[in-house]
Amino acid sequence: MLAYRLLKGQTQPEFQEVPEPHAGPGQVVVRVAGSGLCHTDFTVIGREQSYWHNDAPPFTLGHEIAGWVEELGSGVKGFQRGDAVAVNPSWASCGRCHMCRSGEENFCLYQTAIRAPGVGYDGGHAPYVLVPAARFLVPIGDLNPVDAAPLTDAGLTTYTAIKSALPVIYPGSTTVVIGVGGLGLYAIQFLRQLTGARVVAVDSSEARLKLAREYGADNALQSGPNVADEIREITSGIGAAFVLDCVGVNETLATGVSVLSWRGRLAMVGAGGGSIPFDFFKEAPGAQLVTSLNGGGVALKEVVDMAALGRIKNLLDRYPLSSVKQAYEDFKQGHLAGRAVLIPEASAAHAA
Ligand SMILES: [Zn+2]
Ligand SMILES: [Zn+2]
Numbered sequence: 491m492l493a494y495r496l497l498k499g500q501t502q503p504e505f506q507e508v509p510e511p512h513a514g515p516g517q518v519v520v521r522v523a524g525s526g527l528c529h530t531d532f533t534v535i536g537r538e539q540s541y542w543h544n545d546a547p548p549f550t551l552g553h554e555i556a557g558w559v560e561e562l563g564s565g566v567k568g569f570q571r572g573d574a575v576a577v578n579p580s581w582a583s584c585g586r587c588h589m590c591r592s593g594e595e596n597f598c599l600y601q602t603a604i605r606a607p608g609v610g611y612d613g614g615h616a617p618y619v620l621v622p623a624a625r626f627l628v629p630i631g632d633l634n635p636v637d638a639a640p641l642t643d644a645g646l647t648t649y650t651a652i653k654s655a656l657p658v659i660y661p662g663s664t665t666v667v668i669g670v671g672g673l674g675l676y677a678i679q680f681l682r683q684l685t686g687a688r689v690v691a692v693d694s695s696e697a698r699l700k701l702a703r704e705y706g707a708d709n710a711l712q713s714g715p716n717v718a719d720e721i722r723e724i725t726s727g728i729g730a731a732f733v734l735d736c737v738g739v740n741e742t743l744a745t746g747v748s749v750l751s752w753r754g755r756l757a758m759v760g761a762g763g764g765s766i767p768f769d770f771f772k773e774a775p776g777a778q779l780v781t782s783l784n785g786g787g788v789a790l791k792e793v794v795d796m797a798a799l800g801r802i803k804n805l806l807d808r809y810p811l812s813s814v815k816q817a818y819e820d821f822k823q824g825h826l827a828g829r830a831v832l833i834p835e836a837s838a839a840h841a842a
Pocket of ligand 1: 530531643
């Protein structure tokens with residue numbers, strides 16, 4: 491099969507002919523219905539070869555995967571060929587520690603590095619993917635697996651950051667989503683579904699702010715030097731109980747921390763490389779600053795179930811797998827409306 495692979499660190503990925511995978515004991519082969527593109531892919535491509543230690547390229551890219559069970563390895567129970575599944579990408583998790591047993595494999599205590607399909611393991615930018623253990627599969631029922639693909643990271647990451655912030659988000663409080671791209675649109679919807687709070691979207695693009703309103707934001711504000719004052723004004727000076735920074739650069743972090751209310755929480759999910767001092771005397775008392783990365787299998791089940799109920803809408807830019815280079819180019823240029831998903835040609839025929 492033709493897979494889109496990073497052959498060596500810091501080189502342009504390419505299509506390469508590789509053998510179709512087969513499932514060993516406990517493993518499952520999934521026929522890929524959709525494989526999402528993520529900002530993380532650019533980070534992965536930009537890493538030096540030496541960064542990867544034992545998981546060095548070549549490997550197939552793509553960590554947002556959903557599809558259908560194609561082949562079950564010996565000993566796998568609970569799934570049948572043809573079942574629609576989403577793939578929890580926390581493949582380096584041990585399955586036995588406290589976090590894993592709590593369904594938070596993304597925070598596995600024994601992971602030594604961030605690894606996932608497409609991040610050290612062969613990922614989903616291919617017709618088939620080998621999933622190393624059946625515990626990484628979440629059944630999605632009637633949900634279209636193309637829709638489920640971006641839920642496994644863009645959806646799951648925002649959901650997890652918001653769910654863990656629920657104790658500080660009280661009804662009538664204000665939440666702020668900075669960056670209304672693929673992640674931000676999910677975040678707005680989860681905040682609307684899970685809280686009684688006002689949702690304020692912040693972005694530099696008028697088109698994205700319009701989308702934010704369509705997806706449920708109460709206020710949509712142009713980013714810039716005045717945005718913190720505008721948020722203060724909307725909240726009568728109280729500030730925001732929760733800020734989700736989907737960008738993660740110095741400017742967005744500074745804005746986010748500056749608008750936190752007492753005991754407010756800023757969760758950073760955008761890996762923009764920014765940082766900020768966090769000062770006992772300057773920040774709002776009780777303020778929390780956290781990072782959040784992806785999510786676990788329990789949360790993924792909740793996300794796909796919400797999507798199946800129609801509570802969460804996807805805005806997808808669909809590309810055939812063969813157009814992967816164009817998809818990444820459009821992503822890089824900021825031309826995507828929502829989340830880009832690659833659809834292997836054979837799977838499109840399979841679904842029809
Ligand atoms: Zn990602
Ligand atoms: Zn673990």
